[in-house]
Amino acid sequence: MTDFRAAASAAAERIAACEAKGTHAFLAWSGEAMLEQARGLEAARADGPLAGAVVAVKDVIADRWFPTTCGSRILEGYRSPFEASAVRRLREAGALVAGKTNCDEFAMGSSTEYSAYGPTLNPVDPARVPGGSSGGSAAAVASGAVDMALGTETGGSVRQPAAFCGIVGIKPTYGRVSRYGLVAFGSSLDQIGSFGKDVASAARLLAAISGRDDRDSTTLDRVPLSEPGPAPTSLAGTVIGVPREYLPEGLHPGVRAACDRALKKLKELGAEIRDVSLPHTKYAIPTYYIVAPAEASSNLARYDGVRYGLREDGGLADVRAMYRKTRGAGFGTEVRRRIILGTYVLSAGYYEAYYGRAQRARERIRSDYAKVFAGGVHALFTPTAPTPAFRLGENLADPLQMYLSDIFVCTANLAGVPSLSLPIARDQGLPLGGQLIGAMEGESTIIRIAQALEAALEPTAEVR
Amino acid sequence: MSVTRAEIQRIAALAELHVDDATAARLEAELSRILDYVAQLQELPDGGDGDGDPRAGRLRRDEVAPDRLEAPPTDFAPALKQGLFLVPRLGELDRGEDESP
Numbered sequence: 001m002t003d004f005r006a007a008a009s010a011a012a013e014r015i016a017a018c019e020a021k022g023t024h025a026f027l028a029w030s031g032e033a034m035l036e037q038a039r040g041l042e043a044a045r046a047d048g049p050l051a052g053a054v055v056a057v058k059d060v061i062a063d064r065w066f067p068t069t070c071g072s073r074i075l076e077g078y079r080s081p082f083e084a085s086a087v088r089r090l091r092e093a094g095a096l097v098a099g100k101t102n103c104d105e106f107a108m109g110s111s112t113e114y115s116a117y118g119p120t121l122n123p124v125d126p127a128r129v130p131g132g133s134s135g136g137s138a139a140a141v142a143s144g145a146v147d148m149a150l151g152t153e154t155g156g157s158v159r160q161p162a163a164f165c166g167i168v169g170i171k172p173t174y175g176r177v178s179r180y181g182l183v184a185f186g187s188s189l190d191q192i193g194s195f196g197k198d199v200a201s202a203a204r205l206l207a208a209i210s211g212r213d214d215r216d217s218t219t220l221d222r223v224p225l226s227e228p229g230p231a232p233t234s235l236a237g238t239v240i241g242v243p244r245e246y247l248p249e250g251l252h253p254g255v256r257a258a259c260d261r262a263l264k265k266l267k268e269l270g271a272e273i274r275d276v277s278l279p280h281t282k283y284a285i286p287t288y289y290i291v292a293p294a295e296a297s298s299n300l301a302r303y304d305g306v307r308y309g310l311r312e313d314g315g316l317a318d319v320r321a322m323y324r325k326t327r328g329a330g331f332g333t334e335v336r337r338r339i340i341l342g343t344y345v346l347s348a349g350y351y352e353a354y355y356g357r358a359q360r361a362r363e364r365i366r367s368d369y370a371k372v373f374a375g376g377v378h379a380l381f382t383p384t385a386p387t388p389a390f391r392l393g394e395n396l397a398d399p400l401q402m403y404l405s406d407i408f409v410c411t412a413n414l415a416g417v418p419s420l421s422l423p424i425a426r427d428q429g430l431p432l433g434g435q436l437i438g439a440m441e442g443e444s445t446i447i448r449i450a451q452a453l454e455a456a457l458e459p460t461a462e463v464r
Numbered sequence: 465m466s467v468t469r470a471e472i473q474r475i476a477a478l479a480e481l482h483v484d485d486a487t488a489a490r491l492e493a494e495l496s497r498i499l500d501y502v503a504q505l506q507e508l509p510d511g512g513d514g515d516g517d518p519r520a521g522r523l524r525r526d527e528v529a530p531d532r533l534e535a536p537p538t539d540f541a542p543a544l545k546q547g548l549f550l551v552p553r554l555g556e557l558d559r560g561e562d563e564s565p
Contacts, residue, residue: 283504283505286501286502286505301479327482328481328483340491344475344499347526
């Protein structure tokens with residue numbers, strides 16, 4: 001029988017120690033709430049697949065125990081009247097929810113510096129960002145404060161912070177996990193993903209939250225994913241594609257060396273390494289930064305000072321003046337930038353030139369993947385991010401430079417395919433991630449390959 | 465592709481977002497740079513996969529208007545006068561509460 005109360009108490013001490021260092025992984029957490037959950041699980045004699053595991057939840061996912069602020073002033077103190085299906089499934093699997101983790105406001109960002117409540121620091125090097133937007137979840141796992149965490153992805157927001165913090169992050173196939181209770185950003189891209197210290201723990205968490213949900217009509221009508229098996233010792237018969245567009249001339253030398261080393265290990269494990277091309281990759285960032293802001297500008301229209309959170313009326317007689325004042329004061333820099341960009345690309349006269357073209361480019365990116373996988377490739381291997389974690393403040397003055405840090409991750413969101421990042425090496429102490437991308441519904445394949453690679457690699461070895 | 469300050473303010477009005485002059489000036493420069501970058505989509509050759517994609521959808525005009533109702537107010541309002549809902553006077557409600565035990 002799991003000792004839930006002991007698990008809760010030990011986690012509370014670890015979280016307190018993590019936050020005392022100034023990591024700021026959490027926006028809300030409570031040792032008392034964990035103990036109360038532990039008593040409930042004990043009384044129910046819970047013995048699910050996550051019994052006693054302590055899990056943190058990104059603050060864009062609704063939960064009744066803690067506020068749901070999305071890292072925004074506009075939702076400061078907001079308490080959801082219901083919990084997300086993914087959180088409900090965590091609890092049904094016997095997990096203890098520790099609290100809500102910091103993130104870029106409404107998940108828009110790549111460094112967690114756009115949280116209205118201050119940045120999260122990278123536990124490996126506190127002068128650097130943990131990545132984003134799920135940086136708080138990644139830092140909570142990397143620091144050892146929790147066993148696992150839920151993050152969300154619209155354009156790489158689980159895999160990139162996993163790479164920056166030296167842990168594992170999985171983005172499932174679009175529709176694999178219910179979005180019910182996930183605050184919407186880009187609805188055609190958003191997916192809840194999982195973080196763990198190793199491949200097996202991230203995969204166990206994903207399995208527990210996966211599966212059809214009647215409350216989200218976009219979920220796939222499939223049984224939940226299986227628990228991961230033992231790490232395979234051979235990858236004989238597995239074909240791994242290396243898209244040449246992901247290893248360009250001028251790539252960061254540490255990142256290149258780490259990828260070369262990982263590919264050598266995959267070959268030693270018996271995998272066939274095949275050079276492939278995803279020719280529309282160069283359109284990924286332009287496409288993503290049209291589609292995602294367009295959807296965001298529509299999804300965020302609901303924050304008007306009437307239905308949720310902040311209201312700035314200040315005696316304004318006109319209701320529309322109140323909307324504008326509230327939204328202008330409640331949203332931060334990056335959210336306002338994306339609402340303006342999204343509204344612009346959807347507006348009359350520009351729609352076809354931007355949004356229409358981006359939709360076509362998205363279809364070609366999806367088709368690139370489909371052709372490669374139809375050609376007998378089981379998974380693709382690429383770097384997760386073009387650099388190791390950058391310094392706090394380094395990219396804040398240049399939004400375009402910040403966007404480019406998602407260059408290797410956002411195509412999987414545009415295509416809907418599953419993908420994961422695992423640590424493959426360190427460069428001058430900083431973790432580097434390798435990315436495995438699967439065909440639609442190919443989570444089990446990339447998890448199996450990642451387990452084999454993880455067992456064969458020393459992921460904290462210096463690469464140069 | 466450069467965006468003018470006036471366009472920023474027009475878009476901000478469509479998005480129901482107050483943008484002060486300093487922010488508009490910054491957005492003018494940032495958006496112009498981002499739009500220059502995304503303009504490479506114009507190089508995408510025609511006639512490939514995804515052209516004629518039905519998901520491109522139909523367009524509506526950029527107009528801010530009240531949500532259309534499934535049924536007119538006359539179908540569900542207990543009483544209307546000159547197009548306005550008739551509701552109990554607040555004073556009458558207060559009096560009713562005073563009379564309750």
